[in-house]
Amino acid sequence: MKTTNRDMEPKTNRTTEPTTTRTREPPTRTMESMTTRTTAFTTTRTMEPTTTTTRSTDPTSSSRETSSTFLYFAYGSNLLKERLTLKNPSATVHCVARLKDYRLVFGNHKGRASERWHGGVATIEHSPGDEVWGVVWRLSVTDLESLDSQENVTLGAYSPVELNVKTTEQDLSCRTYIMNSCVYAPPSPQYLKVMVMGAAQNGLPQEYQAKLRAIKTNMYEGPLHVMDELERAWHKVAHSPASL
Structure with missing residues (x-):
């Protein structure tokens, strides 16, 4: 009797449980896995287009704006890299350029003095025959909102x-x-200093740099929070491993 029981019990386990596992569970798991992978791939391609895809289809993309960056022409305080990257860290120099038939002027929106700079700030206005030199920066679109806010x-x-x-x-x-x-309105000495430093930093024409240095200021001598921020940025750059 003991021998008969041993022979019957293993046979029942082998024919019933393994067969059920092989015929029902694997097909269900395979379909679920395929469905999950297909959905995830489709969502990624649709919602997160990559710059790589854009560049690979355009042989001249190295000289054009891509879907993830834009070009910005700076002519005021953002001539200076440390000033621009305070709030827009993606900025990199693209080139130096000039804007024809415009001139550089200083003032305030509706005459409201700038709390940040305590004086007039730079703008441009149409003026046939004149020109404004500046720096073209390439920025990530992630910094666009920050730049607009600035x-x-x-x-x-x-x-x-x-x-x-x-x-x-x-x-x-x-x-x-x-x-x-x-x-x-005339700019503050601090504002003009930042512009002059940026012009020298990026190699704007010497004649244009001389014109910037000759601009008269409002002689403001008080403290400016933005200058404190720039001092910290300069100190950080001066003590970075790349500068040592």
């Missing part, structure tokens, strides 16, 4: 525009900003 676009102080600037080799379409309802 220029007080939502408050109506500046409006973003697209203008063509010239380099030694080509014309570039760039984003820049023009003040609305400008009331002329």
Whole structure:
């Protein structure tokens, strides 16, 4: 009797349980796995287009804006890299360029003095025969909102525009900003200092740098929070491993 029981029990386990597992569970798991993978792949491609895809289909993409970056023409305090990257860390120098038939002026939106700079700030206005030199920066679109905020676009102080600037080799379409309802006012010495430093940093023409240095200021001598921020940025750069 003991021998008969041993022979019957293992046979029942082998024929009933393994067969059920092989015929029912694997097909269900395979279909669920395939469905999950297909959905995830489709969602990623649709909602997160990559820059790599854009560049691979455009042989001249190295000289154009991609879907993830834009070109910005700076002519004021953002000539200085440390100033621009305080709030826009993705900025990298693309080139130096000039804007024809415009001139550089200083003022305040509706005559309201800048709390940040305690004086007039830079803007441009159409002026046939004149030109404004500046730096073309390439930025990530993730910094676009920050840049607009710096220029007080939502408050109506500046409006973003697209203008063509010239380099030694080509014309570039760039984003820049023009003040609305400008009331002329001289800049503070600190503001002009940042502009002059940025012009020298990026190698703007010497004649243009001399014109910037000759601009008269309002002689403001008080403290400016933004200058404290720049001092910290300069100190950080001076003590970074790359500068040692």
